[in-house]
Amino acid sequence: MRRSVLQGLTVNGEPAEVSFAPYKTLLEVLREELGLTGTKHGCELGECGACAVLVDGEPRLSCLTLALDCAGRSVETIEGLARGPQLHPLQAAFSDFGGSQCGYCTPGVIMTAKALLDKNPSPTREQIKEATAGNLCRCTGYQQIADAIEDAARQLREEKK
């Protein structure tokens, strides 16, 4: 099959010129063409949230997003979150509070949480649960994920002071 070339795609702040078959999902292009395997697939049907990335700042299920639809858009994945060698407060909090056990859902949850905190720096516990309700996790029971997001929110607010 003829490959399409996607121009004007920004991934983690850098322009990415990439070619792929036109039916490829954003998940496949990220993982297979760009080598960004931090974004996981868990169901390929939009059921689990493991593939969540940010497209123009909004959480999107990359398994249901055609890569071609991302022309001219900015995609953020887990690989672009750390600040150089320093972990982003969400990443640090997830490791310190046990928000990540097997780690497979973690990139999707963290990216979803980032979108939440970008919009709402002081979410309530209930708002955190609502925002992450589309991300299934089989290990943690979600409690330590919410703890981690609350702590990261606090951290990020401190930074802004």
Next chain:
Amino acid sequence: MKKRFDIVGKPRRRVDGRSKVTGALRYADDLFMPRMLFAKLLRSPHPHAVVQEISIESAKKHPGVHLVLTGQDFPIPFGIMPVSVDEYPLARERVRYVGDPVAAVIAKDEQTAVEALGLIEVSYRMLPPVSSPEEGLENPEPRIHDYGEQGNIHRNQSYEFGNIEESLKKSDLVFEDLFFYEGNTHLPMEQQASLAFVDPEGKLQISSSTQNPHYLHRQLARVLQVAETQIRVVATPNGGAFGGKCDPGGHEFVVCKAALVLGRPVKIGLTREEVFYVHRGRHPVLMKMKTGVTKDGKLTGMHLQTLLDGGGYGSHGPASTFYTGVLTPVTYHYPRFKFEACRVFTNKPACGPKRGHGTPQPRFGQEVQLDKIAEKLGMDPAELRLKNVTKADSLTASWLKVGTTGLAECIEKVVAMSGWKERRGKLGKGRGLGLACSTYMCGAGVAIYWNKMPHSGVQILLDRSGSVIVYCGATEIGQGSDDVLAGLVAEALGVEIGNVRVVTGDTGITPVDLGSYSSRVTIMAGNAALQAAERLRSTIAGVVSETLGTLPDRVVFSQGKVFAADQSGAGMTWVEAVAMAEAALGTLSAVGSYSPPKAPGKYKGAGVGPSPAYSFSACVVETEVDERTGWIHVPKIWIAHDIGRALNPTLARGQVIGGVYMGLGEALMEEQSFRRLPEKLSGALVHRAPSMLDYKSLTALDMPEVEVALIEDPDPNCPYGAKEVGQGPLLPVMPAVANAIYDAVGVRIDEIPITPDKVLRALERQSKRVGPDSFPAVPYPEPTFVLPPWEEGDGEETKRDAKTAVV
């Protein structure tokens, strides 16, 4: 044992934490290699059929296809248990469930492989499918397998510890109840994936999402007829497993075979739907429980009968069948105990081990029945349990050795935390509290295949830089086994945890560890690691003691320093001590290994159930039940877990809450169930919900707050006293939910899951109960009769009535 710990007991970031939050950790499906090909499996659309002919010619000719494999390429069967080797990587003459793999295509990409699957023609001759154990018992023919006890019975077990009829007859009250526990599946977030290739030396390597690289290694050698020395199995970090990645999978043999034939890397990643077919999850179990009790609430004996729906293959079935009985008497003292268990083959995906392996089902029945007993006797359910808990260092009627137990303390703790005494029965209409308890093994006492070698081995290598490398076959499945190993070794050697690197789950490099199952890793790999670390410590102490001006056994290793216990002199750094020892003795390394203690029971079958230690849990669940809709809301759960010692409390709490989460999902919604298609559509038995959307599990919004108490009474058999925490905390949740629903609205739902429709049905019924109402006639064999320890038994099988003591 050290009195003050540097690392143990202090909450900290797990050693693999950073790699997980940065997306840097490579799971099996994240591996890519140059010239890699992709495999896809063709699966049977029929639950039970004879494979008459497979035509693969067109598929082979499809552009981009490199290889097509069928059952003919795999003449040798596999099976995780030596007594149930009944499965082929690709089915040969027979398919036994919808989803049984029959052929594989290896192509340049997944898309091409999928296209070629459509070109394979299989002609099937349909056989009548067996959809339930009852059907299997009624229809011995056609047999799903040509081995087993008889007809479609795979496995029968029957044990009697003291004359049970006699003790029931002498009881003031006898309770007889039927319970049913529907099957459910692991649903790990990571679908199984494997990558096989021939390494530069010409040896086969597979990187796979497996919990048990050692067992997979042995099975690969057997099925592929390749020497074990020519195969290397690397267990990639599992994205959750919960027992679902214990069995070798057909796909693992396929990619290995293809890599050997083609000389190119071959990868497979199962789809979510396929993961539901691979299954090996919770057995559906029907139970009959007869329990005797005195008027003042002393248990006198239990007669338990179970009937397991095994699915199409043996898997861990013989062990699963045992586990529906053997751990039942570990929580409470039953002077006599009898269990009869039967596993029947059916034409559904094979069941196997899921978190709690075979024990959540009888535990559910036992704990709900205790609630009924307490009500009848007018006793507080917590008091009834406290009255009957097993004592530390006691034996059960079945000769299991209960070592340390914190069960009574767990019960007292959740009673206090939940306000049980003040709030129970006073929460108002539709609200209730329920309590239940459980126990779990800290590792199975025997290996899956008979051998006298250690269950776990560890090698530690020291470097003059001060770094410590720990090699162990244990597999990180998300539970934190790498962190346990690093933490224990760092503690023992008194170094920063950052100085320790763990290399695990690689049969090409690491000493054998049997695998991440039966909650064995912390205890077994942990003890092996401590033995190795202690050997290194005494080696180094022997060299440096003179310089330190003390005796070798007075040398202390702590916080990167090595010094005399009386703190005289300056001491030296860890790096200086290692350099001095290396200069004196050469390269520094030590091994350690662990074998569990011998079990006291000597009768045939006594090998299943013994464990170096048992963890205990107690749980209180609060429910709100809407009587108009049957809707069940769980606002809060309190749980106390007797962990011996929490090595890393962050992880320990995570395991407890995660176990509660999975238990609550099983209690309320998770169901691996099947339905028959209409006859005109084939009449096939199909999975009701082979997707994450249809297979319901709890989301962040459904999950209540969980309050955790860790009860720490160090167990002498465990590393620094640490018992298991991966499986135990799941187990009391389901019965606690059922008991809380009864407390809320007065209905008994004697089956799992407890869904709103069942609550409504029970509310409408006079009996106020939903649950099984009959138990079929099962041809259980004559039991193996063993006298309990207090009836002068010796742990051997004996003739019935050789001695009948009065209970």
